[in-house]
Amino acid sequence: xxxxxxxxxxxxxxxxxxxxxxxxxxxxxxxxxxxxxxxxxxxxxxxxxxxxxxxxxxxxxxxxxxxxxxxxxxxxxxxxxxxxxxxxxxxxxxxxxxxxxxxxxxxxxxxxxxxxxxxxxxxxxxxxxxxxxxxxxxxxxxxxxxxxxxxxxxxxxxxxxxxxxxxxxxxxxxxxxxxxxxxxxxxxxxxxxxxxxxxxxxxxxxxxxxxxxxxxxxxxxxxxxxxxxxxxxxxxxxxxxxxxxxxxxxxxxxxxxxxxxxxxxxxxxxxxxxxxxxxxxxxxxxxxxxxxxxxxxxxxxxxxxxxxxxxxxxxxxxxxxxxxxxxxxxxxxxxxxxxxxxxxxxxxxxxxxxxxxx
Amino acid sequence: xxxxxxxxxxxxxxxxxxxxxxxxxxxxxxxxxxxxxxxxxxxxxxxxxxxxxxxxxxxxxxxxxxxxxxxxxxxxxxxxxxxxxxxxxxxxxxxxxxxxxxxxxxxxxxxxxxxxxxxxxxxxxxxxxxxxxxxxxxxxxxxxxxxxxxxxxxxxxxxxxxxxxxxxxxxxxxxxxxxxxxxxxxxxxxxxxxxxxxxxxxxxxxxxxxxxxxxxxxxxxxxxxxxxxxxxxxxxxxxxxxxxxxxxxxxxxxx
Amino acid sequence: xxxxxxxxxxxxxxxxxxxxxxxxxxxxxxxxxxxxxxxxxxxxxxxxxxxxxxxxxxxxxxxxxxxxxxxxxxxxxxxxxxxxxxxxxxxxxxxxxxxxxxxxxxxxxxxxxxxxxxxxxxxxxxxxxxxxxxxxxxxxxxxxxxxxxxxxxxxxxxxxxxxxxxxxxxxxxxxxxxxxxxxxxxxxxxxxxxxxxxxxxxxxxxxxxxxxxxxxxxxxxxxxxxxxxxxxxxxxxxxxxxxxxxxxxxxxxxxxxxxxxxxxxxxxxxxxxxxxxxxxxxxxxxxxxxxxxxxxxxxxxxxxxxxx
Numbered sequence: 001x002x003x004x005x006x007x008x009x010x011x012x013x014x015x016x017x018x019x020x021x022x023x024x025x026x027x028x029x030x031x032x033x034x035x036x037x038x039x040x041x042x043x044x045x046x047x048x049x050x051x052x053x054x055x056x057x058x059x060x061x062x063x064x065x066x067x068x069x070x071x072x073x074x075x076x077x078x079x080x081x082x083x084x085x086x087x088x089x090x091x092x093x094x095x096x097x098x099x100x101x102x103x104x105x106x107x108x109x110x111x112x113x114x115x116x117x118x119x120x121x122x123x124x125x126x127x128x129x130x131x132x133x134x135x136x137x138x139x140x141x142x143x144x145x146x147x148x149x150x151x152x153x154x155x156x157x158x159x160x161x162x163x164x165x166x167x168x169x170x171x172x173x174x175x176x177x178x179x180x181x182x183x184x185x186x187x188x189x190x191x192x193x194x195x196x197x198x199x200x201x202x203x204x205x206x207x208x209x210x211x212x213x214x215x216x217x218x219x220x221x222x223x224x225x226x227x228x229x230x231x232x233x234x235x236x237x238x239x240x241x242x243x244x245x246x247x248x249x250x251x252x253x254x255x256x257x258x259x260x261x262x263x264x265x266x267x268x269x270x271x272x273x274x275x276x277x278x279x280x281x282x283x284x285x286x287x288x289x290x291x292x293x294x295x296x297x298x299x300x301x302x303x304x305x306x307x308x309x310x311x312x313x314x315x316x317x318x319x320x321x322x323x324x325x326x327x328x329x330x331x332x333x334x335x336x337x338x339x340x341x342x343x344x345x346x347x348x349x350x351x352x353x354x355x356x357x358x
Numbered sequence: 359x360x361x362x363x364x365x366x367x368x369x370x371x372x373x374x375x376x377x378x379x380x381x382x383x384x385x386x387x388x389x390x391x392x393x394x395x396x397x398x399x400x401x402x403x404x405x406x407x408x409x410x411x412x413x414x415x416x417x418x419x420x421x422x423x424x425x426x427x428x429x430x431x432x433x434x435x436x437x438x439x440x441x442x443x444x445x446x447x448x449x450x451x452x453x454x455x456x457x458x459x460x461x462x463x464x465x466x467x468x469x470x471x472x473x474x475x476x477x478x479x480x481x482x483x484x485x486x487x488x489x490x491x492x493x494x495x496x497x498x499x500x501x502x503x504x505x506x507x508x509x510x511x512x513x514x515x516x517x518x519x520x521x522x523x524x525x526x527x528x529x530x531x532x533x534x535x536x537x538x539x540x541x542x543x544x545x546x547x548x549x550x551x552x553x554x555x556x557x558x559x560x561x562x563x564x565x566x567x568x569x570x571x572x573x574x575x576x577x578x579x580x581x582x583x584x585x586x587x588x589x590x591x592x593x594x595x596x597x598x599x600x601x602x603x604x605x606x607x608x609x610x611x612x613x
Numbered sequence: 614x615x616x617x618x619x620x621x622x623x624x625x626x627x628x629x630x631x632x633x634x635x636x637x638x639x640x641x642x643x644x645x646x647x648x649x650x651x652x653x654x655x656x657x658x659x660x661x662x663x664x665x666x667x668x669x670x671x672x673x674x675x676x677x678x679x680x681x682x683x684x685x686x687x688x689x690x691x692x693x694x695x696x697x698x699x700x701x702x703x704x705x706x707x708x709x710x711x712x713x714x715x716x717x718x719x720x721x722x723x724x725x726x727x728x729x730x731x732x733x734x735x736x737x738x739x740x741x742x743x744x745x746x747x748x749x750x751x752x753x754x755x756x757x758x759x760x761x762x763x764x765x766x767x768x769x770x771x772x773x774x775x776x777x778x779x780x781x782x783x784x785x786x787x788x789x790x791x792x793x794x795x796x797x798x799x800x801x802x803x804x805x806x807x808x809x810x811x812x813x814x815x816x817x818x819x820x821x822x823x824x825x826x827x828x829x830x831x832x833x834x835x836x837x838x839x840x841x842x843x844x845x846x847x848x849x850x851x852x853x854x855x856x857x858x859x860x861x862x863x864x865x866x867x868x869x870x871x872x873x874x875x876x877x878x879x880x881x882x883x884x885x886x887x888x889x890x891x892x893x894x895x896x897x898x899x900x901x902x903x904x905x906x907x908x909x910x911x912x913x914x915x916x917x918x919x920x921x
Contacts, residue, residue: 057722057725059729117902120906121902121905121906121909124906124909125905125909128646128652128860128864129860129905129909129910129911131652132856132857132860132905133902133905135853135856135857136857136898136901136902137898137902139853139894139895139898140894140895140898140899140902142894143891143892143894143895143898144895146891147889147891147892147895153891154891190473193472193473193475194469194472194473197472197479197483198458198459198461198462198465198482198483198486199462199465199467199468199469199472200469200472201451201455201458201459202459202462204448204450204451204459205448205451205459208448208449208450208451209446209447209448209449211410211446212442212446212447212448213448214410214429214430214431215408215410215430215431215434215440216431216434216439216459216460216462216522216523216526217431217434217435217460217461217462217463217526218431218459218462219429219431219462220431221429226469230469256849256853260729260733263726263729267726314741315741317737317740317741317745318737318741320733320736320737321733321734321737321738321741323733324729324730324731324733324734324737325730325734327726327730328710328727328730328731328734331714331719331723331724331726331727331730332713332714332727335714335719335720335723341450
């Protein structure tokens with residue numbers, strides 16, 4: 001029983017969260033932050049498969065997110081909503097809540113297939129050259145979508161709110177929060193099971209010595225395909241959820257900048273540490289939101305004590321100076337990240353008693 | 359039928375002929391050595407045998423089947439395991455994981471089994487685990503199971519690397535300079551270990567070695583190459599007396 | 614027929630001009646990579662900083678010397694000043710960010726991440742300090758349109774192309790004839806041999822950063838003169854593209870940076886002339902991907918053989 005404490009606690013807290021949202025005890029703003037936290041957890045832990053466990057340097061994670069976001073958005077609008085381009089809904093909108101997981105998974109699947117753009121060159125190419133391929137893939141995805149006028153091109157695509165609203169018509173529960181909790185747990189579950197199996201540990205062997213891995217009977221090409229597709233697929237899943245939380249997607253929101261955010265989270269948490277990725281995604285989301293409030297405070301404080309000239313105002317842009325600065329100092333003084341390649345119970349062995357998540 | 363048969367194997371890198379017209383036929387159960395001065399092309403022969411390079415010319419038959427066009431992991435799965443001149447363990451994983459992961463060749467499950475933890479997955483993992491522990495026990499490495507190789511002394515790292523290769527349950531074990539970097543006490547241990555593996559697991563061993571002590575006390579047959587070509591072939595006593603070999607090692611100039 | 618030829622000539626001129634920008638930036642990536650095996654992800658932003666430095670210097674020159682000296686004299690003054698100051702930025706980055714990591718013997722990846730973060734700090738720091746308003750670069754020289762075989766070329770375009778060719782020849786001279794340049798090539802082969810030649814390793818590295826950042830500054834100045842609107846994110850996209858050009862040419866090779874830069878420009882402008890310009894990135898990146906697929910180490914890159 002004790003071994004399941006962790007699982008039960010996790011389950012109960014998720015249930016509690018949904019309950020709080022249901023009875024409006026949680027501010028809409030806090031709810032949104034929590035949802036982004038979930039999406040960031042998926043993003044950072046899925047990128048950790050490649051950049052952490054496999055030791056590659058992929059910088060185009062947002063590209064796959066973009067594919068997932070668009071595919072699932074278009075599908076959900078085409079199937080469950082009345083739209084100018086796609087006409088009447090193909091299925092009654094009442095069924096949206098049943099079809100939604102399938103739609104998100106379809107987006108993830110297409111994203112996983114897009115992952116092949118990077119996976120196939122990775123057979124021959126490693127390191128810096130592979131980094132360039134991932135960047136190119138990111139740009140290609142965005143550019144391709146900007147050139148598809150039917151789904152809005154550079155103007156973006158919307159209509160997903162209508163699908164979500166038709167879920168609310170069926171039952172008045174916090175649908176998106178529920179989907180995000182399920183998606184996050186599902187992703188962590190898959191990654192966890194992948195990297196703890198002897199099969200999945202093959203990618204750790206590749207990162208430590210690829211030649212030895214190939215000669216010790218690991219099919220390195222197959223492992224790379226699995227890793228890239230899993231990582232890209234989960235990024236697509238995160239993208240699909242992201243699109244439905246916002247109700248609007250725009251190709252530019254999946255630019256290299258977004259990919260960089262994902263990388264910041266991975267390296268902040270520690271390469272090859274799943275608990276690190278989860279924790280750093282939480283810290284990162286909270287930090288971004290906290291800075292939103294802290295920066296104006298600092299601004300008014302500095303103006304009131306007269307350090308700053310009146311003409312200058314500390315703007316929100318400083319957020320993106322402070323965050324890279326944090327990672328900069330992290331690399332100087334604790335480059336392995338918060339957890340290194342260890343997991344939570346490695347650092348706190350007492351936790352093992354409550355934990356059989358393997 | 360010989361276990362390994364290499365016929366007229368030649369390997370060229372650009373203009374350099376690293377191995378030329380190499381022939382060998384290894385019978386099951388043999389323990390033999392490949393020696394030669396530095397840069398003679400010994401490791402290249404091993405790289406070709408293990409599928410890391412494809413030979414420019416010639417054929418390699420293992421167990422009666424050609425290995426041409428196979429990737430290294432496929433060649434390994436056929437039953438050829440090897441160690442490396444400079445130890446290439448996965449240094450940031452435990453010794454146990456090193457040995458577990460090398461059993462990828464008989465991974466009887468796929469990624470979805472891993473996700474769903476199916477019966478097949480559990481059975482395979484258990485069997486992999488058992489093999490790993492058996493191997494650790496047999497190689498008396500059990501107490502180091504949860505250590506990381508980078509924290510172990512050099513001699514033990516060698517032993518782990520041999521254990522890792524043996525966990526593949528190979529028919530042929532290639533050892534690339536197993537005694538390199540060991541002190542004399544470790545070398546004694548290594549000789550015992552190799553002899554023990556050879557009889558206990560009843561496998562064929564082919565090694566590259568510089569230390570004559572190791573070669574002479576272990577091998578029944580020695581092949582000498584220089585500049586990619588075979589210059590001598592025979593029992594240890596014959597090789598020691600062979601003037602061509604002495605010349606290759608000591609150079610032409612007689613003082 | 615005549616117009617077709619004209620169009621083709623115009624295409625070549627435009628591509629050469631764009632290619633020159635790419636090449637001047639790409640060479641910075643390549644030089645640093647050749648010596649440190651480090652992708653200096655901040656380099657695109659050093660180009661941006663160079664453009665801003667050029668902006669301040671030019672404005673100052675025009676204010677103080679505007680009446681006394683002609684336009685070209687001002688440019689002749691602005692070029693070395695901009696290059697010098699941008700080189701200082703590059704070297705500062707090296708000293709503050711990369712060298713401490715190198716001294717600790719940190720993993721290469723950590724240095725790359727640091728570089729990426731430095732780029733972000735430069736970009737957003739600039740935006741935060743100078744504000745979001747775009748800067749209009751002052752006009753120093755009058756644009757003269759020349760006509761060659763029906764195709765038009767401005768004196769500025771000529772200057773840009775000339776600068777790229779000059780930089781190439783200069784660099785070629787540096788790495789083949791000077792002791793420091795030869796040491797740069799030697800470092801990439803063997804880090805430990807260079808101190809034996811009597812040149813401290815850090816001198817070589819600083820010299821490399823001076824060269825790379827200096828040329829990025831030059832590119833910034835020329836770019837600002839040709840397209841006189843400055844904004845903090847101007848270095849990001851062009852930087853990524855120049856990096857890709859360097860990789861396609863074979864990173865670490867000076868010829869490769871120039872060939873890659875020109876190749877990228879020819880592809881981009883070629884695509885934009887037959888398809889809507891929004892397809893430019895898609896096609897340019899796809900073609901480059903195919904090149905890398907066929908030749909994974911780039912056009913001039915040498916494959917590193919794995920030794921076991």
